[in-house]
Amino acid sequence: xxxxxxxxxxxxxxxxxxxxxxxxxxxxxxxxxxxxxxxxxxxxxxxxxxxxxxxxxxxxxxxxxxxxxxxxxxxxxxxxxxxxxxxxxxxxxxxxxxxxxxxxxxxxxxxxxxxxxxxxxxxxxxxxxxxxxxxxxxxxxxxxxxxxxxxxxxxxxxxxxxxxxxxxxxxxxxxxxxxxxxxxxxxxxxxxxxxxxxxxxxxxxxxxxxxxxxxxxxxxxxxxxxxxxxxxxxxxxxxxxxxxxxxxxxxxxxxxxxxxxxxxxxxxxxxxxxxxxxxxxxxxxxxxxxxxxxxxxxxxxxxxxxxxxxxxxxxxxxxxxxxxxxxxxxxxxxxxxxxxxxxxxxxxxxxxxxxxxxxxxxxxxxxxxxxxxxxxxxxxxxxxxxxxxxxxxxxxxxxxxxxxxxxxxxxxxxxxxxxxxxxxxxxxxxxxxxxxxxxxxxxxxxxxxxxx
Numbered sequence: 001x002x003x004x005x006x007x008x009x010x011x012x013x014x015x016x017x018x019x020x021x022x023x024x025x026x027x028x029x030x031x032x033x034x035x036x037x038x039x040x041x042x043x044x045x046x047x048x049x050x051x052x053x054x055x056x057x058x059x060x061x062x063x064x065x066x067x068x069x070x071x072x073x074x075x076x077x078x079x080x081x082x083x084x085x086x087x088x089x090x091x092x093x094x095x096x097x098x099x100x101x102x103x104x105x106x107x108x109x110x111x112x113x114x115x116x117x118x119x120x121x122x123x124x125x126x127x128x129x130x131x132x133x134x135x136x137x138x139x140x141x142x143x144x145x146x147x148x149x150x151x152x153x154x155x156x157x158x159x160x161x162x163x164x165x166x167x168x169x170x171x172x173x174x175x176x177x178x179x180x181x182x183x184x185x186x187x188x189x190x191x192x193x194x195x196x197x198x199x200x201x202x203x204x205x206x207x208x209x210x211x212x213x214x215x216x217x218x219x220x221x222x223x224x225x226x227x228x229x230x231x232x233x234x235x236x237x238x239x240x241x242x243x244x245x246x247x248x249x250x251x252x253x254x255x256x257x258x259x260x261x262x263x264x265x266x267x268x269x270x271x272x273x274x275x276x277x278x279x280x281x282x283x284x285x286x287x288x289x290x291x292x293x294x295x296x297x298x299x300x301x302x303x304x305x306x307x308x309x310x311x312x313x314x315x316x317x318x319x320x321x322x323x324x325x326x327x328x329x330x331x332x333x334x335x336x337x338x339x340x341x342x343x344x345x346x347x348x349x350x351x352x353x354x355x356x357x358x359x360x361x362x363x364x365x366x367x368x369x370x371x372x373x374x375x376x377x378x379x380x381x382x383x384x385x386x387x388x389x390x391x392x393x394x395x396x397x398x399x400x401x402x403x404x405x406x407x408x409x410x411x412x413x414x415x416x417x418x419x420x421x422x423x424x425x426x427x428x429x430x431x432x433x434x435x436x437x438x439x440x441x442x443x444x445x446x447x448x449x450x451x452x
Contacts, residue, residue: 010035017110021312021332028340030075055139056180057422066398113313116270123244127265164262169269170207172364178205179367182231206239220372227366298354311335
């Protein structure tokens with residue numbers, strides 16, 4: 001790029017999104033002969049794999065968040081903008097913010113995905129998903145408010161509905177949420193209340209396919225279900241949710257419509273691409289898959305625009321194996337680092353082979369001393385798998401103080417089974433309880449069962 005004085009300015013790299021892909025691409029370009037602008041709506045990087053632990057009171061939001069400026073402050077060729085990209089002009093090579101335009105020579109889009117309710121967006125208010133800090137805090141509010149409401153409720157049917165938790169979706173997030181709520185109800189909270197017995201809590205995990213953790217080997221899915229059952233979670237597969245209200249979940253199972261009275265429903269069933277996928281399609285003609293992810297080339301660029309790259313959960317990379325790469329942190333990390341290498345190679349007039357993901361395995365935690373790990377060459381379950389899960393997650397936390405805090409917190413929780421972040425925040429919690437206590441909530445007739 002040539003500036004107004006006619007001199008050659010450094011190569012301008014604009015990276016949109018400070019998640020795993022965007023952050024690792026940015027860090028890898030630190031001290032390179034380029035100028036990098038990282039744009040994100042938030043001023044922090046969020047370690048999403050541990051959001052469920054914020055939602056269930058094990059960790060606080062600051063434990064899994066790191067300020068982007070703090071992470072990148074030592075790189076003088078990097079600037080951070082807290083802003084939102086609303087459009088782009090690939091012909092003039094500019095990204096358009098709300099009040100300004102930023103020119104680029106190379107553009108990296110890493111804006112991720114959000115919840116997908118499969119055409120039932122009206123469920124958002126009654127069945128929150130888990131992608132942001134705000135989502136986690138709302139889940140935490142609802143989970144702990146349910147126990148408080150049950151403590152005050154004298155009607156047995158209404159109390160049972162407050163003590164019923166339905167998690168929709170049996171992927172890693174759903175499995176981890178179900179296991180964490182089970183540990184809360186049957187261990188952490190068992191001595192905290194006087195009018196209720198938290199061991200009567202019903203936790204129902206619904207999965208539409210024939211087994212939970214569908215991407216994992218069948219034997220690990222079976223082990224995960226056994227572990228969840230042992231914790232007190234009821235797992236129902238081949239169960240498709242057809243309706244969700246404030247007090248009832250309706251689902252179809254084995255051809256039968258069933259209903260379960262539940263005051264807390266949590267969504268972990270699907271994702272859809274961020275709006276940047278649609279913007280890219282409109283401005284460049286790139287193809288999108290059915291959930292709006294951008295179909296990328298082998299080098300993660302988009303057809304016809306070799307200087308525009310899409311990485312992380314927003315990218316549909318189908319050049320390795322018989323299905324697209326999964327939307328997990330290691331994929332985004334490797335893609336981000338690859339793009340940084342590719343940009344540096346191009347500046348030297350060199351090339352780089354197409355991106356290849358090195359799969360180190362899959363992990364999902366179920367509860368204390370219980371997890372499933374697929375490393376390809378070996379499959380682990382139980383306490384050994386749980387320890388592997390702990391150290392892998394500690395390794396990927398961004399800053400040293402986060403690693404130390406989380407490790408100490410997990411160690412304390414392991415020996416005490418205590419969860420120190422059991423805070424109910426947000427307006428309206430107590431008011432909702434009081435309204436229900438006055439009889440505004442009518443217990444529905446429900447056919448579903450939760451066996452624990």
